[in-house]
Amino acid sequence: MAAAFSSSSILLVFFFLICGGGTVAALGLSFHHRFSDLVRRWAESRAKNLPGGWPEKDTVEYYAALAGHDRGQALSGAAPALTFSDGNATLQISSLGFLHYAMVSVGTPSLTFMVALDTGSDLFWVPCDCSSCAPATSGSFGNDFEFSIYSPNMSLTSQRVLCNSSLCELQRECTVATRHCPYKIAYVSADTSSSGILVEDVLYLTAEDPRLEVVEARIVFGCGQVQTGSFLDVAAPDGLFGLGMEKISVPSILSSRGLTSDSFSMCFGRDGVGRISFGDNGSSDQEETPFNLNHLHPTYNISITGVSVGSSSIDADFSSLFDTGTSFTYLADPAYTYLSESFNAQVQDRRQIPDSRIPFEYCYHKSSNATKIQIPDLSLITKGGSHFPVSEPVIVISIQQHEYVYCLGIVKSSKLNIIGQNFMTGLRIVFDRERNILGWKRFNCYESEDSNPLPVNPKNSSALSPPVPKNYTPEAMKGNGTQVTVPTPPLSHSSHLDSMSRILILLLLSLTIL
The missing domain is CATH 2.40.70.10 (Acid Proteases)
Structure with missing residues (x-):
């Protein structure tokens, strides 16, 4: 959702709020997001509004709007890093298990999922053709979220991964009748797991440079038909984004296909907002x-x-x-x-x-x-x-x-x-x-x-x-x-x-x- 003000306007607002009466006590600015109560009150007092109205707090639309990110300047001569097309912001969200989430879009037409970011596992999976998933619409997580459900049959760019694929780890469970590669991952949490089949489809990314180039990366991920345990009532109800080292993880696939260097970074702010960037090799002073x-x-x-x-x-x-x-x-x-x-x-x-x-x-x-x-x-x-x-x-x-x-x-x-x-x-x-x-x-x-x-x-x-x-x-x-x-x-x-x-x-x- 587009904002009615530019970022420079927001900075001016808080410059006057902090300076108050023209006396500057310290050289510092307090940033507030453009959908915060303070900015909203300021805007409404001046009869300014956002096109389409203000997003309702604690909804998927609210978090998606917050995830609008700075597109950054790439270092001269270096290939630009990539991030999600929906934004590089990561967000801690109340009642969803103390984890950071990001908005990701897959498929054609695209569907957006709010996925937990996990460097302790490898596979990216989303709810898909569900036999057992978290409710698509539920207030049980403390918010009135509406979650997406993926289906390979509904995406024009989806392909099921066959059992002879090098990414199929459960080939022994394949039969002549079921040529599609199954997956099952068990987690340390009691009775917590995800299972289904592997699919290949488009993940939408954006180059973090002034061109804002959209990258359609074909990746393999899990069509999560059955979730158990914590995925049903505590955390990651809309999918889990594994960032591990195995060849099936998204960072590994992006690197193997020459889209980014084999590195990524994450930053978690003290207020629950962070960012993620694929292809970030860090800095010389780290x-x-x-x-x-x-x-x-x-x-x-x-x-x-x-x-x-x-x-x-x-x-x-x-x-x-x-x-x-x-x-x-x-x-x-x-x-x-x-x-x-x-x-x-x-x-x-x-x-x-x-x-x-x-x-x-x-x-x-x-x-x-x-x-x-x-x-x-x-x-x-x-x-x-x-x-x-x-x-x-x-x-x-x-x-x-x-x-x-x-x-x-x-x-x-x-x-x-x-x-x-x-x-x-x-x-x-x-x-x-x-x-x-x-x-x-x-x-x-x-x-x-x-x-x-x-x-x-x-x-x-x-x-x-x-x-x-x-x-x-x-x-x-x-x-x-x-x-x-x-x-x-x-x-x-x-x-x-x-x-x-x-x-x-x-x-x-x-x-x-x-």
Whole structure:
């Protein structure tokens, strides 16, 4: 939906709002997205409106409109990166499982899906010719979403993948009667899976350069006829976008067909808005560490050689998966105990008695009128010596009305170590599969070295605050060194938390079983 104002008009609006009376207190601007309540009130007070009206909050149209992205300037002489034709913005959405989503369009005529982005699995799948899928229209996710359903028979460019394809991993399950390649993926979450057949169709992308060239990339993805578990009632109801290393993932297909370099980046902003770019090789000033490659099943696995918490540090020796599809970070001992106890020793607030309804062991009482809390800096030392800074280590939880605790956002694991989405906040993460390295740098997700600022920063939008299951209200806290700003609490809270099992289903949603 086109906006009635240009981005420069929006900047002028907030210049006057901040300067107020002509006195400038500081050189800084607060960005607000063009559909925010503040911009809407400003526009309506001046009898300005959007063509077609303002999108209703918490609808697919609202998030699709928010995903309008800056098309960036490509570096001179370099092939432009690609992103989704519906926008490079990624969004955390309330009630959809603490995951980042993007709008993608496939097929002819095209259908748009709101898919969860997951570096812990490989296959991209969408609901298709459904036997068991999330309801196409449902308020059970906390919003009145209307989800799309794909059908190979309805797309002029669709082809079913045959069993003799090199991308068909379940050839042994093919028969003479069923020549079409089946797929089935089981996930760590209890009884959570997706199954169906593989199809080939067009994925619509856009070159991130001034030409705005549309790229029609033929890719293979899953026609998800049967979904189970979390995909029916908690998260990824409209599909999952696997970004892993296997040859069936979209980044692998784009690279193998010469459309982009074999690398991509993701950036998660502190307000729930981020961006994704295919073909982004990072920058010369980023920190890096190599991947530990298992050639039978390659994943984004790195080595951790040390842990630093405030004034203390310790040598370590463990490997960890980098997984955007896991909401929080999981560590096994001894790393978990060292990091948690070191954090606990340096926190000044009173510790909360452990509560089985909360999956986090180390939680602390927050004063009702506190706007700042002190927490120790936290970083992971990686193979090669680079430090991976964690700017969002804590989560605020409402335990009853007007009473909050903040928790160290790490869950104790018996075996797996997973760097989850919460540890990636405030960084641009580069998954460079050409050089087999993970890169990162502190980053403002709304601008880059070669593009203009993205005018989206919905800090006051409850729809884009960190998503939560019903009656469970965690919010990521905004960090600045050791001083953390406490977010403004929501207007209302329930005094009851969901059961631990439901929360853990959310946290372990999309790591594929090896």
